[in-house]
Amino acid sequence: MPLKDKYDYIVTGGGCAGLSFILHLLQAPSLANKTILLIEKEQNRTNDRTWCYWEKNAGFFEEIVFRKWHKAWFHGLGYDALKNLGPYAYKMIRGIDFYNHCYERMAQSGRVDMVHEAVKGIENINGGVEVSAGNEIFRGDFAFNSILFDKPILADTTYYLLQHFKGWIIETKEAVFDPAQPTLMDFRVAQDHGTTFVYVMPFSANKALVEFTLFSPSLLEQEAYDEGLRDYLKDYLKITDYTLLEEEFGVIPMTDHVFSPTSGNIVHLGTAGGQTKPSSGYTFRFIQKHVAAVVDQLAVSGNPFLEKSVLQKRFMWYDRVLLHMLFHKKMPGSRIFTLLFSRNPIQRIFRFLDNETKLRQELILLNTLPQWPFMKAGWKELFK
Ligand SMILES: Cc1cc2nc3c(=O)[nH]c(=O)nc-3n(C[C@H](O)[C@H](O)[C@H](O)COP(=O)(O)OP(=O)(O)OC[C@H]3O[C@@H](n4cnc5c(N)ncnc54)[C@H](O)[C@@H]3O)c2cc1C
Numbered sequence: 001m002p003l004k005d006k007y008d009y010i011v012t013g014g015g016c017a018g019l020s021f022i023l024h025l026l027q028a029p030s031l032a033n034k035t036i037l038l039i040e041k042e043q044n045r046t047n048d049r050t051w052c053y054w055e056k057n058a059g060f061f062e063e064i065v066f067r068k069w070h071k072a073w074f075h076g077l078g079y080d081a082l083k084n085l086g087p088y089a090y091k092m093i094r095g096i097d098f099y100n101h102c103y104e105r106m107a108q109s110g111r112v113d114m115v116h117e118a119v120k121g122i123e124n125i126n127g128g129v130e131v132s133a134g135n136e137i138f139r140g141d142f143a144f145n146s147i148l149f150d151k152p153i154l155a156d157t158t159y160y161l162l163q164h165f166k167g168w169i170i171e172t173k174e175a176v177f178d179p180a181q182p183t184l185m186d187f188r189v190a191q192d193h194g195t196t197f198v199y200v201m202p203f204s205a206n207k208a209l210v211e212f213t214l215f216s217p218s219l220l221e222q223e224a225y226d227e228g229l230r231d232y233l234k235d236y237l238k239i240t241d242y243t244l245l246e247e248e249f250g251v252i253p254m255t256d257h258v259f260s261p262t263s264g265n266i267v268h269l270g271t272a273g274g275q276t277k278p279s280s281g282y283t284f285r286f287i288q289k290h291v292a293a294v295v296d297q298l299a300v301s302g303n304p305f306l307e308k309s310v311l312q313k314r315f316m317w318y319d320r321v322l323l324h325m326l327f328h329k330k331m332p333g334s335r336i337f338t339l340l341f342s343r344n345p346i347q348r349i350f351r352f353l354d355n356e357t358k359l360r361q362e363l364i365l366l367n368t369l370p371q372w373p374f375m376k377a378g379w380k381e382l383f384k
Contacts, residue, residue, distance in 0.1 A: 008035045009141065012146070013145060016146075016284065017271075018146045021295070028299045038114045039133045049248055050095060053282060059091070060292070064094075064097045067092045069180065069181070069182045072183065077335060078338075084346075090184070115138070117136070124266065129143040129264075131143060142266070143265065144266075144267050146271070146272050146273065162218065162219065166229065181202070193224070194216025195326060198212050198229075212232065215254060222249075252271070261306070324380065339370070
């Protein structure tokens with residue numbers, strides 16, 4: 001298909017945020033005449049990640065949800081509980097299903113031109129944008145960018161922890177998993193390298209994703225993740241005979257750095273647009289809420305710019321306080337999460353982590369944590 005001289009919207013980066021944004025765009029009747037170009041460097045998508053998140057009702061991507069669970073285990077320090085998640089479900093989407101679904105929808109619409117090149121830069125020029133990719137320059141009214149070109153330049157006071165994890169999809173001969181009972185967090189493992197936990201997402205009685213996860217300033221040697229996984233399988237799940245089917249490795253920044261949401265006519269989406277929750281690394285649902293709001297704004301006003309709410313500032317402060325506690329090692333993450341999960345209904349924790357609680361619920365939740373260290377951290381972060 002020949003490319004146009006100019007597009008209404010150029011989407012740079014076609015991962016979770018870029019593709020979610022386009023799918024929302026395609027469903028907005030008042031934007032049906034808008035021209036869309038997607039520039040994504042990867043030609044062939046693989047099952048490079050799985051997304052897990054909680055949600056109350058059927059969501060925008062419900063038809064590609066691979067598994068969902070209504071109960072989940074939490075194992076903390078001297079505390080073990082199987083939690084009923086209702087009205088939430090914990091859901092999993094496989095990367096490959098997501099990419100295929102989005103590509104199919106885009107092809108069906110016939111409205112999205114696609115270029116597979118690496119974007120080199122995006123500039124605001126003459127009231128629009130110019131994107132250089134490969135040897136070409138593409139022009140548009142707005143760019144929607146989810147490419148994190150460089151690690152952000154951090155102020156001295158900014159926290160930057162990494163959530164890093166290695167996951168194995170394993171298959172066993174024996175039926176060892178209960179497919180209805182995943183483990184959300186298991187903190188019983190050694191905490192030598194920082195906050196460390198494992199989660200287990202069973203697909204069937206003999207197949208599961210087991211993920212070894214840390215919050216810490218730096219990565220480990222690959223062998224250390226493998227050892228963590230092997231030990232967990234042996235010591236806690238009593239599994240020694242298994243086949244490793246697939247492996248995933250990921251790093252998610254946990255930072256209070258403020259990613260600028262826009263610059264001129266460039267709107268940043270996804271992790272590059274600050275949609276990763278600093279204190280948890282969860283991003284998928286924040287991306288969905290954000291792209292839906294941007295598309296609504298485009299449909300209503302023709303521009304994609306959203307106001308930053310007071311609410312967002314309050315939750316950013318909570319995130320900073322937790323990062324402060326972890327970064328300065330004021331209290332082990334395993335203890336903080338054990339207190340949270342043993343003293344609060346999981347629904348309150350989910351709402352809080354979704355930035356959807358009311359002030360009263362937040363005060364109740366904060367009251368379940370040791371007050372003095374958190375108050376000190378909160379005070380410092382308020383005046384930082
Ligand atoms: C392995 C893994 C597992 C995760 N699991 C979860 C989870 O369970 N739950 C959750 O909430 N979050 C999870 N996350 C965090 C987050 O949801 C994902 O990172 C998510 O993919 C972020 O979406 P994004 O669009 O910002 O970035 P991406 O999905 O990474 O998309 C960016 C896109 O830009 C493309 N690109 C990069 N550079 C260029 C360039 N120069 N030119 C053109 N294209 C380019 C990339 O190929 C990619 O397609 C996970 C992250 C990883 C890495």
